Amino acid sequence: MQLVRPLSISVRAIxxxxxxxxxCPAVRAGARRFNYVYEATTTAPGVIESETWVTWKxxxxxxxxxNAVDFRHELEFGITEHLQLAIYVADWGYREDPGTNxxxxxYQDSALELIYNLTNPTTDLLGLALYGEVRGGPEEVELETxxxxxxxxxxxxxxxxxxxxxxxxxxxxxxxxxxxSQSFGVSYEISPAFLLGAELLHEIxxxxxxxxxxxxxxxxxxxxxxxxxWWATVTPLVQLTDIGSEVDFQTRLIFGFSF
Amino acid sequence: xxTLLGTGLSAWFLFLLAGCAFDPNVAFPxxxxxxxxxxxxxGADLATLERGRKIYTTSCTECHVARPIGHYSxxxxxxxxxxxxxxxxxxxxxxxxLEAYLLAARRSLPxxxxxxxxx
Numbered sequence: 251m252q253l254v255r256p257l258s259i260s261v262r263a264i265x266x267x268x269x270x271x272x273x274c275p276a277v278r279a280g281a282r283r284f285n286y287v288y289e290a291t292t293t294a295p296g297v298i299e300s301e302t303w304v305t306w307k308x309x310x311x312x313x314x315x316x317n318a319v320d321f322r323h324e325l326e327f328g329i330t331e332h333l334q335l336a337i338y339v340a341d342w343g344y345r346e347d348p349g350t351n352x353x354x355x356x357y358q359d360s361a362l363e364l365i366y367n368l369t370n371p372t373t374d375l376l377g378l379a380l381y382g383e384v385r386g387g388p389e390e391v392e393l394e395t396x397x398x399x400x401x402x403x404x405x406x407x408x409x410x411x412x413x414x415x416x417x418x419x420x421x422x423x424x425x426x427x428x429x430x431s432q433s434f435g436v437s438y439e440i441s442p443a444f445l446l447g448a449e450l451l452h453e454i455x456x457x458x459x460x461x462x463x464x465x466x467x468x469x470x471x472x473x474x475x476x477x478x479x480w481w482a483t484v485t486p487l488v489q490l491t492d493i494g495s496e497v498d499f500q501t502r503l504i505f506g507f508s509f
Numbered sequence: 510x511x512t513l514l515g516t517g518l519s520a521w522f523l524f525l526l527a528g529c530a531f532d533p534n535v536a537f538p539x540x541x542x543x544x545x546x547x548x549x550x551x552g553a554d555l556a557t558l559e560r561g562r563k564i565y566t567t568s569c570t571e572c573h574v575a576r577p578i579g580h581y582s583x584x585x586x587x588x589x590x591x592x593x594x595x596x597x598x599x600x601x602x603x604x605x606x607l608e609a610y611l612l613a614a615r616r617s618l619p620x621x622x623x624x625x626x627x628x
Contacts, residue, residue: 280571294568297598331567372566372575373533405574439574476572478596 280326281481283474285502286451287409287435290377290400292367293328300325301506305343307497316497317346320358336363341387359387371400371407381411391418405439407447428456437472445474449485453496466496480507536577537566543613553609560603561610568597569607578611579618586611 280299283289293299303322309315320343326336338361345352363383371377381396392415399410411433419425431454437447451468468487475482482505489498540558553561566575581589587608594604 281573291567291571294571294598331563370566372570373537373562402570402574404577407574442573481572 281474281476281506282483282504283407283437283445283447284409284435284449284472285483285485285504286449286468286487287411287433288365288379288381288396288398289407289409290367290369290371290379290398292332292334292365292379293326295328295330297328298325299328299506301504303502303504305500305502307500309498311494311498315348317344318497319344332367334365334367336365337361338363338385341385357387359385359390359392361385361392365398372402376401389419389421389423391423392416407435407437407439409435409437427458430454430456430462435472437474443475443477445472445483447472447474449487451487464493465491466493467491468500480505482506533566537562537575538578538614538617540610543610543617553606553613557606558610558613561606561608562614564599564603564607565610568599568603569593571597578614581615583612583615586615 280291280293280297282301285303301322301324303320303324305318305320305322307316307318307320320341322341323339324336325339326334329335338359340360341358342356343358344355347353361383363381365379365381367377367379369376369378377398377400379398379400381394381398383392383394383396385392385394394413394415396414397412401408411431413429413431413433415429415431417427417429431452433449433451435447435449437445439445448469448471453466455463457463467490469490470485470487472483472485474484482503484501484503486501487499489496540555540562543553543558544555569575578586590604590608590611594607599607
């Protein structure tokens with residue numbers, strides 16, 4: 251078994267995460283309706299929220315069997331009524347890819363994110379927010395920007411993201427490229443505890459910022475549950491296109507705790 | 510790329526259509542409108558009502574949608590705020606402003622918008 255990258259950085263990052271959570275008694279969770287779509291609302295000022303992401307990606311095809319489980323540990327800080335800061339302490343995971351002979355755990359990166367909400371999805375014509383993220387790891391630097399739209403209509407919430415990413419990869423960050431993606435989500439509040447909806451994800455990679463690759467589209471339902479202590483949202487997505495180089499199926503679970 | 514742009518533009522159109530079809534000032538009356546009516550009767554000033562409306566449409570909607578104010582009685586709103594204020598981390602002043610806004614807005618709604626009579 252080949253270990254992809256050393257785990258030492260990951261262990262330090264997780265230790266830091268646990269420490270941060272323990273020293274933040276005011277942490278509480280603002281429940282998410284979607285897993286692949288960001289919402290235009292931000293964390294209230296002075297509030298700290300904790301979220302953990304788990305994403306399983308798989309391609310069960312014989313010619314390209316692939317499995318990966320990725321973890322993200324996020325702490326969100328409400329800075330002002332409009333501005334939110336988030337720290338992704340550690341992105342790490344397990345990968346099993348016979349195609350590239352990669353097996354094992356690896357630390358991937360850590361990230362810093364800012365979201366600024368311009369309008370309110372409940373009281374304004376449209377909720378609008380701007381998103382920026384800087385991500386860095388041993389062999390990767392990434393800049394990500396998003397335009398977030400949201401509208402709350404009674405018990406329905408509609409959200410749309412347009413995302414542009416620039417990525418530098420490799421030992422000397424010599425490989426570069428980009429990706430444009432958009433995601434759309436609709437959620438219906440069945441009761442204060444249960445929400446049901448659907449999400450659509452559309453991605454186009456742009457290697458070397460030249461020719462665009464084939465579009466890949468995923469869609470699937472989402473289910474969210476929340477109570478006064480914790481919440482969880484799960485979204486399984488199936489690839490609707492037939493792009494062999496992309497995973498066929500992915501499921502994301504995000505859960506948050508109140509302390 | 511055309512499909513991408515088409516989908517994006519369709520989403521924008523859908524959102525704008527949805528936004529235009531919904532008047533938030535009916536569901537969540539503005540604080541200014543309440544000051545001369547029910548808000549004045551409650552003794553709440555403009556700043557308090559504005560603060561209460563802001564909390565109702567931002568802090569409360571972090572976890573759930575904003576419920577129509579006229580669908581619940583004044584007693585029910587007191588009960589809900591009592592349960593939800595600690596969960597939302599509201600301080601005493603914020604809670605009082607939220608209650609003042611909800612009660613003033615509830616009283617300002619026309620009878621047709623109230624599903625449960627005010628007691």
